[in-house]
Amino acid sequence: xxxxxxxxxxxxxxxxxxxxxxxxxxxxxxxxxxxxxxxxxxxxxxxxxxxxxxxxxxxxxxxxxxxxxxxxxxxxxxxxxxxxxxxxxxxxxxxxxxxxxxxxxxxxxxxxxxxxxxxxxxxxxxxxxxxxxxxxx
Numbered sequence: 001x002x003x004x005x006x007x008x009x010x011x012x013x014x015x016x017x018x019x020x021x022x023x024x025x026x027x028x029x030x031x032x033x034x035x036x037x038x039x040x041x042x043x044x045x046x047x048x049x050x051x052x053x054x055x056x057x058x059x060x061x062x063x064x065x066x067x068x069x070x071x072x073x074x075x076x077x078x079x080x081x082x083x084x085x086x087x088x089x090x091x092x093x094x095x096x097x098x099x100x101x102x103x104x105x106x107x108x109x110x111x112x113x114x115x116x117x118x119x120x121x122x123x124x125x126x127x128x129x130x131x132x133x134x135x136x137x
Contacts, residue, residue, distance in 0.1 A: 042066035044093040051075065054089045064090075 007014075045051065049061050059075035062082055072084040 041090075041093065045073075045090060050094045052091045052094050053085060054091050058094065059083075061090075 043066075045061060045064050045066060047061050047063060050058060051061055052058055053075065057075075057077060059077045062074040062076050064073040064087065065071045066087075069087045071087065073087045073090060074082050075085055075090075076082045
């Protein structure tokens with residue numbers, strides 16, 4: 001049998017088999033990577049660690065059970081303000097380089113506001129009737 005005839009008869013099956021093997025291999029690799037990332041996150045999520053929640057709130061972990069993810073985590077948002085969140089609502093553990101220290105001033109650029117009215121036009125106030133806030137008709 002000739003190579004071209006063999007490939008013409010069985011080539012599509014071989015290509016589909018190779019694609020199927022590649023899909024299984026890449027899926028397994030991705031799952032292993034996700035599991036490694038989840039384990040690293042669970043090791044970092046300890047009481048006292050600063051975290052970012054899914055809603056964009058920053059807080060400090062008070063209690064968290066990495067073995068039972070159905071049990072809510074307690075996060076302190078401000079001194080004395082603690083909330084219960086689902087353990088999967090913790091997006092990531094924040095490293096100290098990601099946050100701005102409280103003692104560092106945040107500099108903002110000054111934005112000059114443009115006047116709302118043209119200086120050549122006089123500003124007309126609505127007339128009120130005997131001290132009421134309703135304009136005259």
